[in-house]
Structure formats: C-alpha cells, structure tokens
Amino acid sequence: MTDTTKLHKVSILGCGWLGKALAQKLISNGYEVKGSVMKEEDLSELRQLGIKAYRLAFNPELEECSDDDFFDTDLIISCLPPRRREDIELFYSQQVESLKQEVLKFGIKKVIFISSTAVYPDTLGKVTEDLQLTPKKASGKALIKAENLLLESPDFDTTILRFGGLIGYDRHPGRFLSHRKELRNGSVPVNLIHQDDCVKIISEIIKQNVWGEVFNACCQDHPTRKDFYQKAARAANLPEPEFLEDEQIAYKWVDSSKLIKKLNYKFIYTSPLDTI
Template sequence: MRYLILGCGWVGQSVADKWLADGHEVWASTTSVEKYHCLQDSGIFAFQYDFDTNDLPVEEMPATFDFILVSIPATNRHSVEVLKTRFEHVHTFLARLHYQKLIFLSSVGIYPDISARIDEASLEEGDLNEKLRLAERSMQLLSNAYVFRLGGLFGKNRIFAKYFENRVCTTGAQRANFVHLDDVMALLELAFRNSLRQPIYNLVAPEHPLKRDVVIASALKNSMALPKSFQNDESFQKVVLGALLQDELNYTFKYPSPLDF
C-alpha cells in the first residue's frame, strides 16, 4: 500500500511510523526543516511544503496513492482569509492525485460550548465554528473524502495533568470529550480498509467523566503535581457522542474512559 500524509504533526508522525512498520510506502509533508530530516531518516518519503503559499505539484512524487490522510490544521489564531487560501491550495494539490479514500482530521472544537449531547447531526451549519467548517467543506469537495472530528487527543507524552500542574484549573466541571491516540490510529486503520456510510464522524471515547476527575487520575498515574485549585468558572456540560463510527466499524475502544489514559 502507498500512503500520503499531508501535515505530518504529532498524529501524522505516529500513524506514519505504524504504516512504515507494517511495510507500507509512506509519503508525508511537513513545514519544518528539522521534521523533514527526521522523517527522511526514518524511511518516510518526506517533502517540505507550505500550503499557505504553494499548491504546485511535488517533483518525483507519485500521482497515485491508496489512502490519503490530511492533518493540516485550521486554527483560530489564523484569519478566515488565511485558512481559505490554505485549504484552496490543499484542495488543488489533492485534486491532481488518484486515490481510493481520503480522511481529513478535524476537531470536535467545531461544536459550540453549550450544555447538550451532540452527535454529527445535532446542530445547524450556522452553529458550527466557521473556520473549521471552512476547512471541512474544502476537503469534502474532493472525491471519496471523509471528515473525522477528533476529541481532545492524548497518549504517549501528551498527558492531561501536565497542563495543570500547580496551576488553577477553571474547566474541571466540564465533561471530557477526549480520545486516546491508540484508538484514533486503530479507527483510522479500520476506516481506510472498510466502507464508510456517512461523510462526517466524531472520534470521541464513549465515557465522559468530569475534567476534574481526569486531571486527578492523570496526575496520580504519572506522578505529577495536582492543580493549585479547581474553580468552576466554565461549567457548561457539552458531551460529544462518537457512537456513529464506533458502531459502524464494530469497534471496541482500547481506552473507553479518559480516566485510564
């Protein structure tokens, strides 16, 4: 199999290493010179590429891939204009290629901070984050393209408690809409190899404990300091449901609860 990863960051690197270990041919883009050399050294066909300024083909890159993973971010710190250009370039770049299936990694941050149980069809288009939806729509214009909205992502060296050591935690009364990296990787593997019936899926662990409890469990597990205090300044109860993809792929989560991350 031949894979392409656009935006080989934390998730992309983990996926690339797994696919490479399984004997597949992996191509990957990065904006970083250091990351480019790291990927090349590991056996990945890496290329340095900035989609904010470029949409030209890459010399010597194949025109045909089995599967494509797009993990290029649409972050709030960038303007709508910057993101529009970025994803127009991504779209133009990908439209030249032939492939079986494409998956774009988005975020459950697309949903507003409200007290509700939210699945993929719960909200109107106008209720969603404008910048993330812009990126999603651009990718959905491509053939055989699917959007995966990831929950807060943890695993390996990304530990929830680390962000609150000796600090004040103001979000402890919120529900955790998290997912473990190992589950994301397993679901991607299944999704690429099996038919998908819907255009958009949430990837979120099925259990939603309070973030306060996740912080405490994470700190104890990793011998980290607890927060100085918990202040429930932002206590809306948003619960993002990920059962659609789980049921469709008949998947059992390795980490069903963020308390066990």
C-alpha cells in the first residue's frame, strides 16, 4: 500500500548499531529524528550525532521515558529485538503490545518494525513472505507474535522488514568464526545483509510511502557458509575456520524478490562476498 502523506518527524526506538546509522541518513535527508536508548550514558553519543536523544525502556510496560516528546512523531521505527530470556515469547509480545498502546495513545500513523529472518524455519529451499511460519526457536516465535500485534491494528499502518544477519563496519564477519574447528553446516547458504543496504531500504520505504507490507531483506546472492567465512577470515588476516564435510541438511535461502520489485530496489551489495 502506498500513499502521498509527507513525513517530517521520525522516532527510532532502540537507536543502536543500525538505528544510529539510519538516523544520520534521515537527518541528511531533512527529517527531524529522535532516538531512544535504555541507558543514560548512551544519550550523549546520540546528541553528538545530531539526534534528539531520549531514555526509554519497556519492561515490559513503559517504565522509563525521559520525555513524551519522543512519541510526537509521524513515524516510529522499532529496532527493539527480543532479548534472550526464558519467557522471551511472552515478555517480547508484552513489550510490543506496550509500544502499540503508545502508538495508539499519541495517534502515530506509521510504523516500521525491524524483524528478522529468524521467523522462518530451516527448510530445503527458498523462503518467501507468504510461507506459513513455523519457527522452532523462541526468538522466531516471539517475532511472529510481535509482527501480528502491529499488522492487525486498523489504526495505523505497519511495514515489516525481515532482515538477514547484519554485517558491516564494526561487525566484520572475519572475526565471527575465526580459529574455530570442526564446524558443521559449511555447505548451507548464508542469508546476510550489509548495514548500508538496511539504511537504504528503510529510507526508500519512507520516501516511497510503502505501508502495510512484509518484506524479506537479504543480499540476493547466497554463498555457502564455508566460502563466506573462510574468505572473511582471510581478508581480516585471521586463521580460517575449518568445516567438516557434512551431508546435506535443512537450510533456508531467503528470497528478497518482493522487496526488489515493490521498491524497484538495487542492492548496494548484491553478494555478502562483496562486503569483504
């Protein structure tokens, strides 16, 4: 769904590694950007970047909020991931329900929710947005519940972005598996995306006013886990990880064709190998 509403103010919930890069891009594009963090000591970094900074925490209800002005916005972008805990499904859905109530309370009309390809189970082949979702991991189950909580509301428009594994800059993949031996799953494809593409995709959604959609977002090419992480280690001058010769196992190959077609999107990095 598209509309012609002009957005001026953007609030980023969880303005961390991705949120800070996104905020700087949006500021350069003329938006007023507000960012939230959970810790008082992180506020100064946001301010130094020109981001209006707020302390905010959902535990799972909204307990910490330095200023309601954070919710005076045209669009809220949730970069709030599910945290590891025993009751992750319940707690995270309660967090997102609390966020939803704030969106309704302040009359915010647009939401972008940063989800993950963790919502997909490992299958033998390609996964698309219309696949029936039956993840095994608790984090995937928690994200599905969160997505549905937002998508089902008729009072605001939500677009969901299911990002693959995030790489780029201070997240150099050469360090991820270096030195490790007898690793499994070397033949499965990786589903990764660079920070620059994440920022560009979100910017395009805002620019083109594309709402009510669910998008996969991964590099179009999917090298094997072995090829990618060995090359990344070599590029970082680190010992290469060593993989066992596995039999073919279940895997997922995340397809981003819908996003490419809907946004007329051209990836900055077509392959994760190009990021190394």
